[in-house]
Amino acid sequence: MLTETTETISPDLFRAALSHWASGVTVVTTRDAAGQNHGFTASAFSSVSLDPALVLVCLDNRANCFDAFDSSEGFVVHLLARDQQELAGRFASKGADKFAGSGVTLSPAGQPLLPGALARLECRTERRVPGGDHLILIGEVHQASEREGEPLVYFQRRFHDLTPAG
Known part of the structure; x- marks a missing residue:
């Protein structure tokens, strides 16, 4: 029998525990209706299904690019190569033109x-699912x-x- 609990974990402890999970790094991009490019760095990425071929990425609800992804018909997931740390950092930051010189x-x-990128997955947005403080695309x-590579x-x-x- 499962017992219900009202205890919650602190965000800091949860983040610290999750830091022990090694993950690949992706940059996810889209283009809005006005022709503006948007993107973000995500380690919260997973395959969902082979048939049909589905993937998911998670986007912080507070991200500057939230509205663009929330209304986009599609997006591209770039699985980054080892030498793309600078790109990952740029797309994780706020402010600067993330696409400059890219x-x-x-x-x-x-x-x-x-x-x-080691791989690129071009996607049609199938579904958007609210997930706490993130949007699951x-x-x-x-x-x-x-x-x-x-x-x-x-x-x-x-x-x-x-x-x-060696």
Whole structure:
């Protein structure tokens, strides 16, 4: 029998515990109706289904780009390569033009594509699900590309290299 509890964990303790989960790093991009590019860095990313091909990403409700993603018809998930730490940091920050000097191009569907990612998943927004202080975006993947390389990994609040020590 399950017992109900009213105890809640503090956000700081929850964040500290989750820092022990190693994850890949993604940058998620979209383009709004006015033609403005938007993006954010996310480690909260997962595949959901193979058939149909579905993925999810989580976006903070307070993010400057929230409205763009909340109303977009699609988005692109860029699985970052080990040498893309600067890009991850730029898209995690507020303020500066995140796309400046990035070599962004547009997909046939009109979504912003960043060069250098290990893989890109171009998605149609399938569903938006409220999840506490985040919005869970579920996308159906309609186009994918990939290349060889090492991933950018985030663990205990910093980036790590998976290359074995020699």
